[in-house]
Amino acid sequence: MKKNLATIVSGESDQNALLGMQDKEREAQTRSVYEHTRGREHRSDAVLRSSSSIWTDSAFPYHIIDLTHTLDEKISSWTGTCGFHQEVKLDYDLTTSDVSFRVQQLKMHAGIGTHIDAPAHCSRGKATVEQLDLNNLIAPCVMIDVSAQAHESYTLSLDDLALFEKKEGMIAPNSFVLIRTGWDQFWNQPERYHNNYRFPSVSKEAADFLIQRKAVGLGIDTLSPDRPESGYPVHAAFLGSEKYIVENVANSISLPPTGSFILALPIKTLHGTEAPMRLVGLLPM
Ligand SMILES: [Zn+2]
Numbered sequence: 534m535k536k537n538l539a540t541i542v543s544g545e546s547d548q549n550a551l552l553g554m555q556d557k558e559r560e561a562q563t564r565s566v567y568e569h570t571r572g573r574e575h576r577s578d579a580v581l582r583s584s585s586s587i588w589t590d591s592a593f594p595y596h597i598i599d600l601t602h603t604l605d606e607k608i609s610s611w612t613g614t615c616g617f618h619q620e621v622k623l624d625y626d627l628t629t630s631d632v633s634f635r636v637q638q639l640k641m642h643a644g645i646g647t648h649i650d651a652p653a654h655c656s657r658g659k660a661t662v663e664q665l666d667l668n669n670l671i672a673p674c675v676m677i678d679v680s681a682q683a684h685e686s687y688t689l690s691l692d693d694l695a696l697f698e699k700k701e702g703m704i705a706p707n708s709f710v711l712i713r714t715g716w717d718q719f720w721n722q723p724e725r726y727h728n729n730y731r732f733p734s735v736s737k738e739a740a741d742f743l744i745q746r747k748a749v750g751l752g753i754d755t756l757s758p759d760r761p762e763s764g765y766p767v768h769a770a771f772l773g774s775e776k777y778i779v780e781n782v783a784n785s786i787s788l789p790p791t792g793s794f795i796l797a798l799p800i801k802t803l804h805g806t807e808a809p810m811r812l813v814g815l816l817p818m
Contacts, residue, residue, distance in 0.1 A: 595794070598814035601647040602720055602783045608646060609723035611756055616642035644807035649799040650778040654806040655768050660775055662805030669749040669777070672709040674795040674814060675701075676788040680715030683733040686760075687714065691738045701790045706747035709795040713785040717754040720783065730761050737766035744774050750797065752779035752812070779812060788814050 602608065610616030618640040625633040644650065652659035677697050679689060689712055698704060714733035719726040726732070735751070735758040743751060751758060751771050757780055758767040771778050779797055794815040799808035 592818075594818050595815035596818060598784065598787045598793075598816055600782050600784050600788075600795075600812040600814050601810070602717075602781055604641070604646045604809065607723055609720070609726040609756065610642055610645055612642075613727055616645040641809065642807075643802070643805060643809070644780070646809055647779070647781045647783060647812050648807055648809045649797060650768065650772060650780065650807050651799075651805060652772045652775050652777070653804075654778075655765075655772040659772065661803075662799050662808045663801045663803055665777060665799070669707075670795075670797040670799075672707055672749050672795055672797075673705060673791075674711055674788060674793045675704050675708045675748075676711045676713055676785055676790050676793070678713040678785075678790070679733070680713055680786075683714040683716070685728055685731040685733070687733040688763075689714075689733070689735040689739045691736070691742055694739055694742055697790070704743070704746040704748065705791075708746075708748055709750045709752065709779075709797065710743050710746075710748045711752040711779075711782060711785055711788065711795070712754070712758070713782075713788075714754055715786075717781075717783055717785070720781075727756065730756075732756060732760065734758055734760045734763065735767045737763075737770060740767040740770040744770055744776070748776065750777040750779060752782045752785075752795075752797075754782045754785055756780060779810070782812060788816065792817060 604617050604619075606615055606617055606619070608617060620638045620640070621635060622638050623634060623636040625635050628634050644654075649662065649665075651662045651665060653661040677689075677693065679687070679693055694704075704710065712733075712735060716726070716732050719728075732755040733753075734755065735753065740751070740758070751767070758771075758778060759765045768778065777797070796813040796815065797810060798813070799805070799810035802808050
């Protein structure tokens with residue numbers, strides 16, 4: 534097997550596939566991830582070890598993990614009504630040119646599926662989607678797994694974070710913190726997933742603690758880190774501190790507690806307060 538292959542872990546199938554890329558393209562991609570890695574003050578030894586070998590061969594040194602749900606008309610949305618429409622405007626057999634086309638139009642809520650909340654989602658004048666700094670959207674990732682104890686009214690507590698740090702060490706500054714509750718097991722049952730706004734969430738105290746730890750963003754595998762009855766303190770704290778939130782994360786089970794990276798890439802909409810995105814994890818080989 535050639536060395537310049539990356540392993541793809543899909544959020545939908547969990548099957549491994551291999552992706553071939555042109556050597557030059559791969560090298561450029563590898564170089565930019567490496568340079569980005571070098572620019573970070575805090576990174577794990579595992580990542581450093583992995584990065585140090587990049588120049589001796591052209592292998593992309595990360596497993597690529599898809600953390601994004603697929604958008605379709607049946608998925609759960611915040612309001613419970615259908616938030617995603619994909620319409621065919623022109624179909625292959627109706628095309629008049631020699632080459633046939635299928636042309637589609639999308640109509641959806643901005644906050645649909647796996648998506649980002651920009652700081653402007655909660656307050657006028659704060660950063661909108663297109664203003665988010667890529668340096669914060671590409672970041673080391675910390676995955677905190679509370680799925681063993683989470684339930685529909687579970688709230689991530691300070692104790693959960695203390696326990697995590699006792700086992701895994703202090704959450705490094707500039708990390709993206711992903712809370713895994715296991716709720717994504719209900720993604721394909723939209724009503725169960727929505728559950729009349731009852732799903733695992735995050736406490737204000739835990740959010741404040743993560744902000745003290747200088748997290749760049751917060752992700753969760755539910756509709757929101759806040760249940761409506763709480764008054765949205767996690768949104769207020771994170772977005773109010775010019776940080777971002779990612780909701781409806783898929784497949785976080787594939788990430789280790791520390792040592793991975795996140796690529797949180799929303800579509801770039803002018804004045805966007807929320808946006809659908811492709812969320813990808815990079816796991817050093
Ligand atoms: Zn939100």
